Amino acid sequence: DAGITQSPRYKITETGRQVTLMCHQTWSHSYMFWYRQDLGHGLRLIYYSAAADITDKGEVSDGYVVSRSKTENFPLTLESATRSQTSVYFCASSESRSLSYEQYFGPGTRLTVT
Amino acid sequence: KNQVEQSPQSLIILEGKNCTLQCNYTVSPFSNLRWYKQDTGRGPVSLTIMTFSENTKSNGRYTATLDADTKQSSLHITASQLSDSASYICVVSSNYGGSQGNLIFGKGTKLSVKP
Numbered sequence: 441d442a443g444i445t446q447s448p449r450y451k452i453t454e455t456g457r458q459v460t461l462m463c464h465q466t467w468s469h470s471y472m473f474w475y476r477q478d479l480g481h482g483l484r485l486i487y488y489s490a491a492a493d494i495t496d497k498g499e500v501s502d503g504y505v506v507s508r509s510k511t512e513n514f515p516l517t518l519e520s521a522t523r524s525q526t527s528v529y530f531c532a533s534s535e536s537r538s539l540s541y542e543q544y545f546g547p548g549t550r551l552t553v554t
Numbered sequence: 555k556n557q558v559e560q561s562p563q564s565l566i567i568l569e570g571k572n573c574t575l576q577c578n579y580t581v582s583p584f585s586n587l588r589w590y591k592q593d594t595g596r597g598p599v600s601l602t603i604m605t606f607s608e609n610t611k612s613n614g615r616y617t618a619t620l621d622a623d624t625k626q627s628s629l630h631i632t633a634s635q636l637s638d639s640a641s642y643i644c645v646v647s648s649n650y651g652g653s654q655g656n657l658i659f660g661k662g663t664k665l666s667v668k669p
Contacts, residue, residue, distance in 0.1 A: 480661065481661065482558065482643070482658070482659030482660050482661050482662070483598075483643070483659040484659070485657070530597050530598075532597075542600050542603065543600075543657070544600075545597030545598050545599070546597050547595075547596055547597050548595070548596070548597050
């Protein structure tokens with residue numbers, strides 16, 4: 441049971457390039473989330489998705505795009521990477537919209553924008 | 555403004571000792587409070603989740619308490635082990651709007667357990 445995986449685990453890219461971070465979960469969870477984690481901040485929500493083809497913005501969505509054509513995949517795209525997007529990105533999933541349900545996090549992708 | 559404050563920022567203890575981490579929040583309306591453990595280079599893993607009516611919950615050597623009146627929570631670790639070295643994150647959820655998007659994360663407490 442692979443659970444929730446992210447790829448790549450590490451990525452270095454240049455300012456202005458497009459980069460896509462992948463997230464895949466094997467639980468058929470309805471909800472999926474993207475967070476970023478930076479020093480001096482708690483995790484911050486970028487985007488979330490309630491189901492295939494349903495996505496919504498989080499707290500820090502500017503500069504990011506998501507899609508969800510299949511329940512198990514939730515890619516995050518930086519359309520034109522900036523240095524301020526250097527961060528560790530975590531994908532998470534949850535089986536229900538109820539706030540009593542757990543969110544399960546992937547291992548993270550460390551992105552450096554030079 | 556909804557906020558979650560954790561203290562201390564970092565803590566060093568000797569193996570076998572106990573410790574307590576603090577979390578204060580100003581989230582309203584409150585739904586539940588979670589504690590996560592995050593090992594270096596890994597994603598957060600849930601330790602406990604408590605609703606308004608629960609004031610204590612244990613998971614092995616981890617015991618979380620919640621005082622909804624004072625909006626404080628603590629995570630007590632008993633007989634610490636080297637593997638407890640990690641960041642511990644307090645997360646408060648608000649059911650405002652009924653959305654799964656309303657999780658407010660603390661910045662975490664970095665715990666180092668030394669032999």
